[in-house]
Amino acid sequence: MSVTTTETTTARLVEVFSAIQGEGLNVGTRQIFIRFALCDLRCHFCDSAHTWSVPRTYRVERSPGLRDFETYDNPVSLDLLLKWVQQLNVPGLHDSISLTGGEPLLHSAFLLQFLPQVQKRTGLPIYLETGGHHPQRLALVLPHLNSVGMDLKLPSVSGESYWQEHATFLQRCYKSGVEVFVKVIVSAETDSTELHQAAELVADVNPEIVLFLQPVTPLESVQRHSKINFSAPTPAQVLTWQAEMKRSLKHVRVVPQTHKLLNQL
Incomplete structure (x- = not known):
């Protein structure tokens, strides 16, 4: 994968801020x-459609948790992003750094340069939130990651289909020894045969990998940009799906987006 000097020294951001993680392990x-701009997926349920393209500006929280944002022009240089992270890194407050988006791996060349430096300066573990469909880009940055949350896209819910890419991606994470878990968004319209396929995909790598079933949050802002009307699954659906997937997997957990329950959008 060829990259330019600009791609390694600058990134396109949406925002940098301190908050409580609402999903996964x-x-x-x-x-x-660190929320990166750009995504090459168009999931029907996406609550971050504003990250699909590059905004003219990005925002940075000055004080962790106070939402006192300042605005700056895109792109951001490597040195400046290091400065923003260090500004928020109050000793003892944070457990890790989350790379989110958008799809952070579209900035893999930049991350290859950035991650060793931010780890050295903060001492914080690095957590990647990803669509799990770019195994080649993942390989560039895997040595600098501590944990990975991989979305597994069900075609009946997301409108996207990346079964082979997901399998390769998860296998690479597992073989590297990085902590990895899988997240599957489910709605009332979920095709149960796809859940069976997802369970088998994960089990083929290791049945001990934790899989999260996350009921979709039908926000008005999501429904506006989506061509598909969807609703949250019923308790009966979720209980049935969990039981069926546990035939293949040891750890299947049902957890909603807790940051939205806390009104931390």
Whole structure:
């Protein structure tokens, strides 16, 4: 994969801020979030459609958790992003740094340069939130990651289909020894045969990998940009799906987006 000097020294951002992680294995922990712009997926349920393209500006929180944002022009240089992270890194407050988006791996060349430096300066573990469909880009940055939350996209819910890419991606994470878990968004319209396929995909790598079933949050802002009307699954659906997937997997957890329950959008 060829890259330019600009791609390695600058990034396109949406925001940098401190907050409570609302999903996956890190739920409830305090993180410094670096939200990257750009995504090559168009999931029907996406609550971050504003990250699909590059905004003219990005925002940075001055004081962790106070939402006192300042605005700056895109792109951001490597040195400046290091400065923003260090500004938020109050000693003892954060458990890790979250790379989110958008799709952070579209900035893999930049991350290859950035991650060793931010780890050295903060001492914080690095957590990647990803669509799990770019295994080649993942390979560039895997040595600098501590944990990975991989979305597994169900075609009936997301409108996207990346089964082979997901399998390769998860296999690379597992073989590297990085902590990895899988997140599957489910709605009332979920095709149960796809859940069976997802469970088998994960089990083929290791049935001990934790899989989260996350009921979709039908926000008005999401429904506006989506061509699909969807609703949250019923308790009966979720209980049935969990039981069926546990035939293949040891750990299947049902957890909603807790940051939205806390009104931390």
